[in-house]
Amino acid sequence: MDFCLQLYSARNFQPWKEVIQETALLGYTQVEGFEELYPTLEAAQKIRELLDQYDLDMPSGHFDLKDLEENLDQCIKIAVLLGMHTIFAPYLTPEDRPKTKHEWTVFAHRLEHVAGTLKHKGFHFGWHNHDFEFRPLPDGTIPMEIIISEAPSVEWEIDVAWIIKADLDPLDWIEAHGTRITAVHIKDIAPEGEGTDEDGWADVGFGTVPWGHILAALQEKSRTKIYILEHDDPNNFLRFADRSLTSLKMLEGV
Template structure:
């Protein structure tokens, strides 16, 4: 089953219309992000929308601060929405470590934050961007140090961001496959194209070798494939074209 990261549609309210569009397009699941459960009313609206459309939410993003300060609240939200796996998705540039030890310690911090989540029976891990693959002055790759610091962390691999970080996703899949439990499926436009969409593309209409990477991820046992576009000009077009593409991979 392919899922859809609702962040892709953040600029196309209302939420209930987005969920209806996704269900009609053939999606069976979505992935949540922090703004969708910022308060009780938002959680209620999301839960109602899922129930009305029949969409599931097996995975969701929760910010590190929320995980650290209100783990019980995160667990309650996950239970209400049917979430099975929680991923921490981001660290602000001002808070990013600058040394190998710093990234190791950050990985340990992320792991500690997830202890209550795992104790509640949920999967838990980290979602990458590009900065984790930019070598430090001593040559260390932050992602390597982060994973060592958090040895039980799962990994939701955002493949396109790995490529943006000038790393080889196939090599990382081969090395860390057992830890990769979800993958973000998005595409990169050819250089100079889709500038109004920040250089991203509908899945299957860009430069990422999705047929081979999808096969490698499936072989590694990845359970969740979440279609995403960081800034689509038309979210319905993106959702429909991307799902049609991935069904052929």
């Protein structure tokens, strides 16, 4: 299994040349991009050169949904340049989040439309969750269920830790909707009272998420092809990237 590193984890540890070099030296073969990494074609070209220099692939990347709707040609040019085959929309700011079942349905149809457009361009497209999609609406509906039912062409990059943060069991979601999952963000939650200087997150294998069971479930029930390590706010990027990769290789027996 090839493990991928979400470069968002290293956003506070510049320059990118050193980050990408260190990532390759640790043994990673893939990285996942995020939009602030490639705001222009010129910026993307510089990242492309670094990927080539250190023999790294970027199979997937994040793009803001509005940019995919309003600046699709630019997004596609960047994705092609960086070698992506899958694009994920990753987030909604609080003010942009739907508030009702109807609004979430409209949002899901937006995702479905983008998925159809990108499919014709040769790309896979999916949604990357946080916790807010799992917070029940006033009528008890869970928004993620709406996305799954109303946007059938949209793949799912499951962020397991955020589901746990929403007080739900990710294994239930993998069991019910595994066929929609094509990528996973692998990160860990610090034990209660720890990791306060890292926003409550932990290096993979040093927190409370049962990754052995979850990876086994994903391999059995899902279509996961990209396994992406992430830490939302590490205070030491190299420590996180190194210890987390070591933990996962031990779990996989490789």
